[in-house]
Amino acid sequence: MKKNFLPIAINISGEKILIVGGDQSAWKKLQILQRYGAEVEVLAKKVCSGIKQSGVTFFEEAYHSKFLKGYLMLYSCTNNETLDRQIESDCRAAGVLVNIHDNPALCQFVSPAIYRNGNISVAVSSNGEDVYESIRLRNEIREFFN
Structure with a gap:
């Protein structure tokens, strides 16, 4: 079945997230x-x-x-499809939202390309x-605001 992700903003301040x-x-996701x-x-x-640093x-x-x-959510950055499938199954069973890096078919959510300036x-x-394409458009939006 084709995925259809709802773009939302979620407060993760103080929430436990596992990578x-x-x-x-x-490292990039952590930042x-x-x-x-x-x-x-x-x-x-x-x-x-x-x-580590x-x-x-x-x-x-x-x-x-x-x-x-x-954990509220988990990001898997393993690049190991067998392990990612196990992680996806375990997260669903545990009620933890899951994102598998570069594999939207296994994701409950995807992270958009974000431009942030203050509260916007x-x-x-x-x-x-x-x-x-998302990144390219985000970069155009960044240029528009700068």
């Missing part, structure tokens, strides 16, 4: 989430230096569903189908 994966895509005041934690066998709690361990308790945020979403 599974510790590479550069996880975005920190701008919105989320309490982000990272779980991965190996965590990049940017994450960010001040967030990280666990250098393999993924297990026992880690899901207490503009989000561009392609329903998870054309991320680069």
Whole structure:
């Protein structure tokens, strides 16, 4: 079934969010989430230096569903489809919203390309189908406001 994502704004300030994966895509996602005041934690066998130096709690361990308790949402940045499918299934069972990096078919939500200036945020979403076009349009909006 084709996904049809509803663009919404959600308050994540103070909410616990787990990122599974510790590479550069996880580091970029962490930086975005920190701008919105989320309490982000990272779980991965190996965590990049940017994450280690960010001040967030990280666990250098393999993924297990026992880690899901207490999180509002999870971003999987593992680039491992078998593991991502397990994470998606576990999150749904645990009531944790799940986003699988670069795999909208497994996502409950997708993150739009965001331009933020003060209290104004503009989000561009392609329903998870054309991320680069969303980014291009977001950049045009940024240029318009600057």
